[in-house]
Amino acid sequence: AQSVAQPEDQVNVAxxxxxxxxxxxSVSGNPYLFWYVQYPNRGLQFLLKYITGDNLVKGSYGFEAEFNKSQTSFHLKKPSALVSDSALYFCAVDGGGNKLTFGTGTQLKVEL
Amino acid sequence: DAMVIQNPRYQVTQFGKPVTLSCSQTLNHNVMYWYQQKSSQAPKLLFHYYDKDFNNEADTPDNFQSRRPNTSFCFLDIRSPGLGDAAMYLCATSWTRSVGETQYFGPGTRLLVL
Incomplete structure (x- = not known):
């Protein structure tokens, strides 16, 4: 069965x-990976996804993610954080049939 | 703008009183999904429709039902809400069920059960 792990409950950054x-x-076949962001009391907003091709995927709002097959990782990155980026971020994997399995989420807090 | 709309945004119901949540979409997508998200947890897929074809997840309680009368609308019915059903309910859509297809989410309906 497919799964994703988000090892940090919270990330703080200036x-x-x-x-x-x-x-x-963790998937048995090719990985199809997504990042979504959720603001308080709102639905999930799609940021980016990896299907195939370049390991560096660019998405919305200046976010990008790096796919690393050898480390089975798909870390979300942004060169310069904004206070407005503070939100809950979910990684997800498509296990087939477009059924998404989400990670437990990481709360990002950007402080002045 | 094409979008996924959920009404109401907040719903209060009484223990055991049936409740219906609504989702509509202007994206003309073939697939509509319902997720349950409890406080600070990951969304959990309840079921989805591919066109008129209903697909239930194995661990979705019988208390949860869904209807899709046409392409644009999908409803989530909770027949006898319990306190444990208090959650955010998210509707999502996608063009197909192909692996890797992006799902687009509505703003959610927060359900409170008294």
């Missing part, structure tokens, strides 16, 4: 600094 939100995955 505004203007680079941020990384970690995700590792």
């Amino acid at each position: 505004e203007g600094n680079p941020l990384t939100v970690k995700c590792t995955y």
